[in-house]
Amino acid sequence: MRRRTFRGAVAIMALTTAALIGTAGSALACVPGDDRAEGTVGNATKCSDIGLGKAIDVSDLLEVTGGTNKDQYLTVKSVPKGVTVAAIVVKGGNEYNTYRPGKKGLPATPPWEKLHAPMVGKNFQNVPAISHWFACGSKTETPPESTVTTKPTKPTETTKPSAPASSETTVAPTSTTGAAVVPAGNESGTGGGLANTGFDNMWLVWIAALLILGGGGLLALLKFRRKASE
Structure with missing residues (x-):
């Protein structure tokens, strides 16, 4: 009984060691091929798979080139206003690379060029085709623009300066009517027929x-x- 127990224990230890060695070998076999990325063996399809359970998938909001299953590289050209990218996952084969903006030499803002999956093939020299990719982050809702229009204020009326009072007295025009003709006779009491010239x-x-x-x-x-x- 003791020999059977001992043999069973040895078998269990051997299996455990093999499993550990296999796991270590798999981990060591993941070669990111990009100093900006963190390589991981396995599969990831959503943000919670990479420890970002509170993040949302913002893949559809990014402007990208490549990234299909016929491409080896993905380039993120721009991110719309109000969107923050926390991580980008690019998978190919049985491994994936995780890129985090602002870390490991990846710029904090796009463009992020030639993102790819971990290396494969002999001596890990080949970049595999991309099986899928996704981006995790957050989005801030921008408030709609106000449609209230402000009516223009009326310009302040300015008081026109009053005309200065004239200091000159207006003199009525002198009548141009001629002097009345003095009728013949004794106008001056002299009894003569001479016209009155204004003196006697x-x-x-x-x-x-x-x-x-x-x-x-x-x-x-x-x-x-x-x-x-x-």
């Missing part, structure tokens, strides 16, 4: 009359003396 000139008439009378008398006297002397 009757004394000139009296002086003229006296001179005429004096001249006539002088002529009569001279004529009388001439006759007396004959």
Whole structure:
């Protein structure tokens, strides 16, 4: 009984050791082929498989080239606004590479070029075709743009300066109507028929009359003396 127990224990230890060696060999056999990636033996199809259970699949939101089962490489050209990428998984064969932006030399922002699965073939020199890939991350919902339009305010009315008061007194225009004609007659009380020129000139008439009378008398006297002397 003791020999059977001992043999059974030895068999179990041998099987366990073989399993461990096989696992270690598989782990050592995974060659990422890219210093930016972390290689893993096995399969991964969702974010929880790589320890990102709270992340969401954002693969469809990225702008990429390649990545089909006919391609060996995947290039992420851009990430839309509001999307954050935490990891990108690229699988081929029985292994996959995990790329994490901002780690192991991979830039924090795209473009992320020539991402691929772990190496295969003799001496691990070949890049396998991609069986599938996916990206894990988060998305921030952007609020819709406000459609409220602000009415333009009316410009402030400015008070026009009042016209300065004129210091000059407006003089009514002088009537251009001619002076009234003075009717003939005794307008000035002189009894003459002369037109009134605005001043009394009757004394000139009296002086003229006296001179005429004096001249006539002088002529009569001279004529009388001439006759007396004959």
